[in-house]
Amino acid sequence: MFKKITTGFVIQDYDENGKCISQSFVAGDDVQFEDKNGNPLETDDGEKIERNHEYFPFDMVQPQTVEVVDFVSEYDDGSILVSPAKYDASTGQISDIHAIDINMTGMLSREFIIRRSGEEIEICLQCHEHTMKAVMLESVASKQSLEELKTCRGGCDND
Numbered sequence: 256m257f258k259k260i261t262t263g264f265v266i267q268d269y270d271e272n273g274k275c276i277s278q279s280f281v282a283g284d285d286v287q288f289e290d291k292n293g294n295p296l297e298t299d300d301g302e303k304i305e306r307n308h309e310y311f312p313f314d315m316v317q318p319q320t321v322e323v324v325d326f327v328s329e330y331d332d333g334s335i336l337v338s339p340a341k342y343d344a345s346t347g348q349i350s351d352i353h354a355i356d357i358n359m360t361g362m363l364s365r366e367f368i369i370r371r372s373g374e375e376i377e378i379c380l381q382c383h384e385h386t387m388k389a390v391m392l393e394s395v396a397s398k399q400s401l402e403e404l405k406t407c408r409g410g411c412d413n414d
């Protein structure tokens with residue numbers, strides 16, 4: 256793993272109302288390579304990397320982190336529905352849920368995804384579109400202990 260550091264400038268375009276409509280980064284000539292600890296790479300290594308690394312555009316869109324997962328819906332009558340969906344690990348957003356619309360008799364009790372790694376992540380039962388993240392909260396009863404609370408990564412008020 257290494258870092259590519261490019262010196263340049265950011266240009267932001269505004270409309271007449273002062274709202275930013277686009278931005279771009281203009282790369283200069285100064286490019287440096289550092290290792291993961293921030294130490295400059297030796298010239299030889301740097302040149303090798305400069306030849307071998309892919310060109311990634313400077314539009315600040317993060318590299319794709321979307322993967323296909325199993326979307327699991329559990330119902331209180333014991334029935335389980337599994338369908339493929341897409342999961343973006345950087346935002347926690349679930350998309351393209353290919354759930355078959357069948358009339359389930361039970362009430363939805365739990366939803367989660369299973370990642371390729373086998374990891375299971377709870378889905379928000381309010382929006383059905385985001386995973387839950389654990390946050391540590393100071394317990395109201397005792398200030399010494401921390402309570403783990405799960406909240407929707409999409410920002411639903413889930414309490």
Ligand SMILES: [Zn+2]
Nearest residue numbers: 379382407411
């Ligand atoms: Zn939500």
